[in-house]
Each structure stands twice: as C-alpha cells, then as structure tokens.
Amino acid sequence: xxxxxxxxRALLRALVEDGRLSAGALGRRLGLSQxxxxxxxxxLRDAGVLKGSRVELDGPALGxxxxxxxxxxxxxxxxxxxxxxxxxxxxxxxxxLVHHVLGRYDYRLRVVARDLADFERVLRRRIMTxxxxxxIEANVLLSEERRPGPL
Amino acid sequence: MRIDDTDRRILRRLQAAPDxxxxxxxxxxxVTPATCSRRLDRxxxxxxxxxxxxxxxxxxxxWEVEVSLRFTLDKTDPxxxxxxxxxxxxxxxxxxxxxFLGRVDVRLHVIARDMAHYQAIYREKILTLPHIADVEALxxxxxxxxxxxxxx
Numbered sequence: 220x221x222x223x224x225x226x227x228r229a230l231l232r233a234l235v236e237d238g239r240l241s242a243g244a245l246g247r248r249l250g251l252s253q254x255x256x257x258x259x260x261x262x263l264r265d266a267g268v269l270k271g272s273r274v275e276l277d278g279p280a281l282g283x284x285x286x287x288x289x290x291x292x293x294x295x296x297x298x299x300x301x302x303x304x305x306x307x308x309x310x311x312x313x314x315x316l317v318h319h320v321l322g323r324y325d326y327r328l329r330v331v332a333r334d335l336a337d338f339e340r341v342l343r344r345r346i347m348t349x350x351x352x353x354x355i356e357a358n359v360l361l362s363e364e365r366r367p368g369p370l
Numbered sequence: 371m372r373i374d375d376t377d378r379r380i381l382r383r384l385q386a387a388p389d390x391x392x393x394x395x396x397x398x399x400x401v402t403p404a405t406c407s408r409r410l411d412r413x414x415x416x417x418x419x420x421x422x423x424x425x426x427x428x429x430x431x432x433w434e435v436e437v438s439l440r441f442t443l444d445k446t447d448p449x450x451x452x453x454x455x456x457x458x459x460x461x462x463x464x465x466x467x468x469x470f471l472g473r474v475d476v477r478l479h480v481i482a483r484d485m486a487h488y489q490a491i492y493r494e495k496i497l498t499l500p501h502i503a504d505v506e507a508l509x510x511x512x513x514x515x516x517x518x519x520x521x522x
Contacts, residue, residue, distance in 0.1 A: 269426065331521070358477075
C-alpha cells in the first residue's frame with residue numbers, strides 16, 4: 220500500500236502512541252466522524268500496514284530484570300544448519316526475537332532473563348548448545364526507546 | 371505492588387492477544403470480567419502495564435530495507451552519549467534506539483525504501499552523527515521469530 224495522506228499519518232502516529240484509542244476518540248482528535256475514522260483503520264489493517272498491537276510491560280517489576288542482545292555466528296554453513304538452528308532457537312521461551320542477518324553475525328537475538336545469573340544459565344544451557352552455534356557476542360541492554368518512524 | 375498468579379495469567383493472555391476485549395480476555399484467563407478490569411486498572415496504575423501500541427509493518431508501506439547499525443562511540447568526550455542520542459532521535463528513519471553494556475555502545479534500527487535510499491540515509495544522516503568511533507551494519511534478511519512477550 221502506498222499513498223498515505225496526512226490524516227492516515229496522524230492516525231498511525233496516534234495508534235502507535237496509544238493502541239487502545241477507539242475510532243470515536245481518534246475521530247474527535249483528527250476531526251473525522253467515527254465511521255470515517257473506522258473506515259481508515261480498517262483500510263490500514265486490510266493493507267497489512269497495521270499489524271496488531273504490542274503490550275508494553277515493566278519487565279523488571281515482573282521479575283525480568285535483564286535483556287541481552289546476542290549476535291550469533293554459525294560454525295557450520297549450509298541450508299540444513301540454518302534450518303536446524305532456527306527450529307531450535309524458536310523453542311526457547313526466553314528468546315523474544317530472532318533476525319537472520321548479513322554481516323559479522325548470522326543471527327541477532329533478543330533474550331530476556333530474570334537476572335545476570337539467570338541469563339548465564341540461558342546462555343550456557345540453551346544458546347551455546349544450539350545446533351551450529353559458533354561465535355556469540357552479548358550486549359546487555361541499558362536503555363531502549365522506540366521511535367514513531369518516518370510518518 | 372504484589373503480583374499474583376491471577377495477574378500473571380491475565381498479562382500472559384493479554385500479551386498473546388493484545389487486541390482482545392475485556393470479556394474475552396477474562397474468559398481466557400478464567401476470571402470474571404469485573405475482576406479482569408479491576409486487575410488491569412491496578413496494573414496500569416502501578417505502572418506495570420504501561421500501554422498498548424499499534425505496530426506498523428513498514429514493508430507493507432514500501433520500506434523494504436531494515437538494518438541494525440551498531441556503534442562504538444568516542445567516549446573521551448563526556449557528552450558523547452547524550453549528543454549522539456539526541457541527533458539520532460532527529461533521524462525519522464530510525465525506529466529503535468538501544469544503549470548497551472558491552473562491545474557495542476548504541477544500536478539504531480534503520481529502515482529505508484530500497485538500497486539506494488539506504489545508502490543516502492547512511493551517508494547523509496548516519497555517518498554525520500556525532501562522536502562515532504566505529505559503526506558496523508547487520509542487514510536484515512528475514513524475521514525468524516518476533517514475540518515480545520515476557521515468559522511470565
């Protein structure tokens with residue numbers, strides 16, 4: 220889908236900020252009727268531009284104090300090793316994100332753990348034992364902000 | 371605030387399906403709608419449930435390129451982090467900013483329409499950011515898994 224107009228952009232900005240805004244509330248904010256706002260939301264959903272919501276929780280307050288980004292290089296290359304690695308890494312509950320990348324590493328992972336000791340357990344028992352896993356680099360997350368993007 | 375199993379059950383279900391209404395969420399979590407609403411309010415007031423954010427699929431809007439840029443900063447300048455972060459926030463194509471303890475100081479997630487566009491952003495808006503000692507790019511090929519849920 221191309222050709223967002225200024226109202227679409229304002230609508231997306233508002234929903235990224237607060238995904239629970241109703242069509243009525245959005246309409247009031249943007250000077251649209253409730254049905255007009257709803258039609259725009261539905262169009263953006265149907266086009267796949269709006270792909271559902273993300274819940275933002277206070278991880279540390281819920282006992283998840285540590286987030287680590289990992290770069291993983293496969294020791295062995297080939298289609299089979301990528302498939303084995305991907306199947307196994309998807310089964311680890313602490314792994315929130317897996318991106319296949321090109322560059323110094325083959326995969327980048329986002330891992331959440333209760334504390335550093337818990338992270339070490341996940342790293343040793345689950346990550347380092349993944350099929351094909353070679354060189355691993357870990358960076359501990361200190362702060363994070365999500366930006367609205369080019370809207 | 372004390373979090374009990376009921377809170378965790380509600381949050382687990384909410385993370386799995388953030389757009390459900392309270393009635394459906396309550397049913398899945400095995401509580402009454404009134405309890406569910408009360409719990410959600412309490413979690414929100416305590417700052418544990420921070421909000422719900424719509425997610426944009428940039429590829430659906432024609433932004434085909436995603437790159438993870440990892441920076442080491444010149445930390446001899448005490449303002450290095452602040453200056454860099456402030457300048458990075460002003461680049462619209464940056465969708466995420468993270469700071470780290472490790473070999474990497476800062477990561478920027480950058481999107482572009484195509485490779486030519488990426489090259490222009492990289493040269494004009496990224497390499498001009500202040501206090502860069504080193505930068506390394508990981509070009510995204512595929513998303514294998516993306517589930518931001520905490521394993522509650």
